[in-house]
Amino acid sequence: MAMKKKRYALVIDSRKCLNCKACVVACKAENKVPVGHFRNRINEERKGEYPTLSINFEPEQCHHCDEPSCVRVCPTGASWQRKDGIVLVNYDECIGCRYCMIACPYDARYFNEEEGVVDKCTFCVQRVDKGEVPACVETCPSKVRVFGDLEDPKSRIRELLATRRYKVKEPQTGNGPQLYYLL
Amino acid sequence: MGTIRMDRRLFLKTAGATAGAVAATQVGCFKYFKKGRSTAADAKEIPTTCELCPNKCSAIAVVEGGFIRKLNPNPENPKSRDMLCARGNAAVMQVYDPDRIKQPxxxxxxxxxxxxxxxxxxxxxxxxxxxxxxxxxxxxxxxxxxxxxxxxxxxxxxxxxxxxxxxxxxxHPTLCLASVNLAYGTTFGTVPSFDMLNSKYVIMSGANRFESIITPDTMDLIGSVMERKAKLVYLDPRFTVTAAKADEWYPIKPGSDLAFILAMLNVIIAEKRYHKDFVDTYTLGFDQLAEHVKQYTPEWAEKETEIPAKDIIRIAREFADAGTRALYYSGRRSSWYENDFQMRRAQAILNTIVGNWDQMGGMVPNASLPKGEFLFMPWDDPKASxxxxxxxxxxxxxxxxxxxxxxxxxxxxxxxxxxxxxxxxxxxxxxxxxxxxxxxxxxxxxxxxxxxxxxxxxxxxxxxxxxxxxxxxxxxxxxxxxxxxxxxxxxxxxxxxxxxxxxxxxxxxxxxxxxxGLSDYFDYTIDQWVEAEFKDLPIPMAAEHMKKHGVWAATGEAHYGKTLTPDHRFVTKSGKIEIFSERLQENGYDPLPVYNQIAQPPADRFRLILGRVGYFTHANQSNNVWLHEFMPENDLWINPAPAARLGIKNGEYVNVASSVGSVRIKARVTEEIRPDCVFMLHGFGKKSKMQSLVYNVGASDAVILETAWDKVSGNAAFHGTFVKVSNA
Structure with a gap:
């Protein structure tokens, strides 16, 4: 049987984000992220003067771009992309030059000093390959993130993108980011 | 090919792990992640129940090579709504915390x-x-x-x-929720839950539900508000996450929430917007209430609360129009002011007159499920009082x-x-x-x-x-x-x-x-105790079910309206919902909520207010390494206007002094607080050197808070302390 083409992506409803950090700790546990480093984070934008104020929270992690600049600049091929769109780092080939960190428009990568390699969100590939959703998606109290396959016309993310307005961040880079933020 | 390489790396990291693992846990909490990782072959998933806060969410522990690798949410518990918060996830680090007490x-x-x-x-x-x-x-x-x-x-x-x-x-209740429990208990004979999933209009004060996570309320409400199914009106002296997500936020004058509620009652009754059938059938004392709240006009309340009268009137109308699906949320931790009991009573009464009792989207008396009891030898009652x-x-x-x-x-x-x-x-x-x-x-x-x-x-x-x-x-x-x-x-x-x-x-x-010499009272094991409890669960193979699933929730469906029969007897003196409470009167308390002004700070002082963030609840959580990194040190929120007056700069240390103590803490100059209040987070400035991450770091609110309590319930009143802030 021919394998059906897949394209994993995240749809993010930032308005529901409470900045509770559940996703960050779940990622830390699932992926053994060292203390002091994070594969995902919540960006905060605080505006206004008392009493006219606003706060926006926006989850951020690797955007698993269609044309990932990190993969383009990697001199050893350590940064690479699976057919289903997931961008990974092959740690054995990473020489720690950190070009990819500079190339990433989202500051989504960190340098693991202890291992001498660059690391980042993998969409919890170990879970996804078992048919599970990434840890950040599963643990979220307000279910901010929806994970799915864009090639599957019946997927929830396809439905959301068909019916809701959304944006991608830094589209001008030509990276083709695959984190879709609902408006 | 790449995934195979990934696996190879996992494998390499695992090699030689077994010997290192046991020793590693003795040394520190991170070592086991480097060396103690086992192959996935011996991975087990064990359902359990989280203990990091009182919500008791269902979780599934993933155990590999004898170590807890991860906790995942257990979707079978309808109350925990298939989630595990930051604290719940960080429970792994509670076990492998090098600061733990390791022997007596x-x-x-x-x-x-x-x-x-x-x-x-x-x-x-x-x-x-x-x-x-x-x-x-x-x-x-x-x-x-x-x-x-x-x-x-x-x-x-x-x-x-x-x-x-x-x-x-x-x-713990008189440091937490005694006043809210007593107020609702006095009114309804029971403390109901709030159906945030189906409510259409929620007013919240004295609670910060989007940072103080309560299941399922937090998750239900954020969904309802953001999907535009519910409107949220929020009163708080501080611009919290809840304020940021609310449809309307009012930085109410601290301690005046009761005035706001009484004025809402005034409007709803004067305009006859209350649920007359419900009030007539199920309640006692409505006429006295109507008379009593005539004095509490929106114009009067505007002066007390600093919320415009026109907004109070509009909110009261919107609330009454949402009727059985409108909620004035009770809150959980209710240790704020000396009038806390009466403030929560007023909420209960407001909820009552719009008829939201036992309705979808309203206040719902708690349903329960049966379980067995372990019977042990009873002891004599103590002789002393x-x-x-x-x-x-x-x-x-x-x-x-x-x-x-x-x-x-x-x-x-x-x-x-x-x-x-x-x-x-x-x-x-x-x-x-x-x-x-x-x-x-x-x-x-x-x-x-x-x-x-x-x-x-x-x-x-x-x-x-x-x-x-x-x-x-x-x-x-x-x-x-x-x-x-x-x-x-x-x-x-x-x-x-x-x-x-x-x-x-x-x-x-x-x-x-x-x-x-008391062994006879405790001559059982936990297994015997648990077995007795499993026995009366009305499901086949109860013990096996609970060990495999960790939770049983019957159908998981909500049931409304079971108490809505005219012959239903509420567990109150009169058997009705008591708007007017004779029991309060007999014990020397106001039978209807009477407004007394709460003292306001003099010009050179600030009111110290407290609260929580989503990742810390209890004082011990700030020392959890996975939570601590979000906030290594607490700080004092102060509005830029008074900060400028006092020459206080963001990020610099200040002294905060009350009549009972003083602390040194970093200032956070922020627009997100009323100019007459300052705020700090709980759980820092520890005296114990075995809380190594927060020992002597930041400040403990307990040092400067003064002693005060709610008159009826005895619940601590934590928001009555006035402090002086000066550059350190």
Whole structure:
């Protein structure tokens, strides 16, 4: 049987984000992220003067771009992309030059000093390959993130993108980011 | 190909792990992640119940090579809504925390000096039993105080105190939710849940539900608000996350929430927007209420609350129009002002007159589920009366929980009788109570202090004997029914064996009971206890089900309206919902909520207000390495206008002084707070060096908070302290 083409992506409803950090700790546990480093984070934008104020929270992690600049600049091929769109780092080939960190428009990568390699969100590939959703998606109290396959016309993310307005961040880079933020 | 390489790396990291793993946990919490990772082949998934806060969410522990790798949410529990928050996820680090108490210890230096001798369990039990027996002989069993906080194994500790003969059991409610419980209980005869999933209009004050996570309320409300199914009106002196997500936020003048509610009642009744049928059928005292609230006009309330009268009128109308699906949310922790009971009563009454009782989207009396009981030998009631004199001072309060702050006053005064022994289970009175100086004085006055805890809390730091409890992931606990709109029975089973020389609380209690001659009351194992509880679960193979699933929730469906028959008898004096309460009147309290102004700070001072963030609830969580990194140090929120006046700069240290103490803390100059308030987060400035991440870092609110309590419930009133802020 021919394998059906897949394209994993995240749809993010930032308005529901409470900045509770559940996703960050779940990622830390699932992926053994060292203390002091994070594969995902919540960006905060605080505006206004008392009493006219606003706060926006926006989850951020690797955007698993269609044309990932990190993969383009990697001199050893350590940064690479699976057919289903997931961008990974092959740690054995990473020489720690950190070009990819500079190339990433989202500051989504960190340098693991202890291992001498660059690391980042993998969409919890170990879970996804078992048919599970990434840890950040599963643990979220307000279910901010929806994970799915864009090639599957019946997927929830396809439905959301068909019916809701959304944006991608830094589209001008030509990276083709695959984190879709609902408006 | 790439995934294979990934796996190879995993494999390489695993090689030679087994030998290193055991030693690694002794050294530090991170080592095991590097070396102790096992192949996935021996991975197990064990359902359990989280203990990091009182929500008791269902979780599934992933165990590999004998180590807890990860906790995932368990979707089978409808109350926990298939989520696990930051704290729940960080429970892994509670187990592998290098700061844990790793064996029983007896103090050798002065109290608080931090000199300890590791001892055997026998030695710790013998020593404690001898001290308790001495106190009993000299002062009677009532000369001992047993204080504990909420948890599945708390009952064993409470039982030991009672079997020992002490009436002085003091639990956490009067530091938490006693006023809200008593207010709703007085009105309805029960404390309902709030159906945030289906509500159309929610008003919230005295609660910050998007940061103080309560299941399922937090998740239900954020969904409802963001999907535009519900409108949220929020009152808070601080621009919290809840404020940021609300449709309307009003930085209400602190302590005036009651005025806002009374004015809403005024409008709704004057405009006849209340639910007349419901009020006529199910309630008592509406006419007196109508007369009583005539004085509380929106224009009057505007002056009290600083919320424009036109907005109060509009909100009252919108609220009444949403009718049975409108909610004035009760809040959970309700230890704010000395009028807290009456403020929560007014909420209950407001909810009543729009007829939201037992309706979809309204207040719903809790449903429960059956479980078995383990029967054990009962003991005689204590001969002495309580040292906090609850019956005379707080006749309506729950005597079995005690009134903590009144209790401390009486212990310090030695009246009505001396208390010389203090046993503490999993509680940190040093940080949970206001005015740490008084708590320290109480500690000094004790002949003996024994503490059971996981971590060296500040209380444990000042103890004479410390008993290390096993973490929740290391033990099996009694089965618990979680009542609610979506009730569930939850089970906490051992996930890994204790990694240090620790014991579950029951075994600590039994060790003491044996030496105190009380073994007959505790002659059972946790397995026997749990088995008895499983027996009456109305499902086949209950024990197997609970071990496999960790939770049972019947159908998980909500049921509304069971109490909505005219012959339903509410558990109140009249059998009706009591808007006017004779019981309050008989006990010398206002039978309807009467507004009394709360004192406001003078021009050179600020009101200190408290609150939580999503990743810290209890004082001990700031020392969890996975949570601590979000906030290594707490700070003092201060509005830019007063900060400029005082020359206070963002990020620089300031002194914050009240009448009882002062602390040094970094200033956070922020627009997100009223100019007359300052705010700080709980859980920092620890005195215990075994809370290494927060020892002497930041400041403890307990040092500067003054002692005050709600008059009816005795609940601590934490928002009455005025502080001076100056550059350090």
């Amino acid at each position: 210890m007896i103090r050798v230096g002065a109290r608080g000096e931090g000199k300890w001798k590791p001892v055997s369990w026998d030695e710790a039990f013998d020593y404690t039993a001898k001290k308790l027996a001495e106190i009993k002989q000299k002062y009677g069993p009532e000369g001992t105080l047993w204080s504990s906080t909420e948890g599945f194994q708390e009952k064993f500790f409470v039982n030991l105190g009672q079997a020992f003969g002490s009436p002085n059991i003091v639990r 309580r040292v906090d004199e609850v019956k005379t001072n707080f006749p309506l309060a729950a005597a079995s929980d005690g009134v903590y702050l009144k209790l401390r006053e009486n212990v310090l005064s030695g009246k009505p009788y001396p208390i010389k022994g203090w046993m503490v289970y999993k509680q940190d009175p040093m940080n949970a109570l206001p005015d740490q100086g008084k708590t320290l004085k109480m500690i000094e006055d004790m002949d003996f202090i024994g503490v059971i805890d996981l971590q060296m809390s500040d209380m444990a730091w000042y103890a004479d004997v410390v008993f290390p409890e096993s973490a929740y992931l290391e033990r099996t606990d009694p089965v618990e029914v979680m009542p609610g709109i979506w009730p569930a029975v939850v089970y906490r089973q051992q996930v890994v064996k204790p990694i240090h020389d620790t014991k579950p609380n029951l075994e600590i209690v039994q060790g003491l009971a044996k030496r105190l």
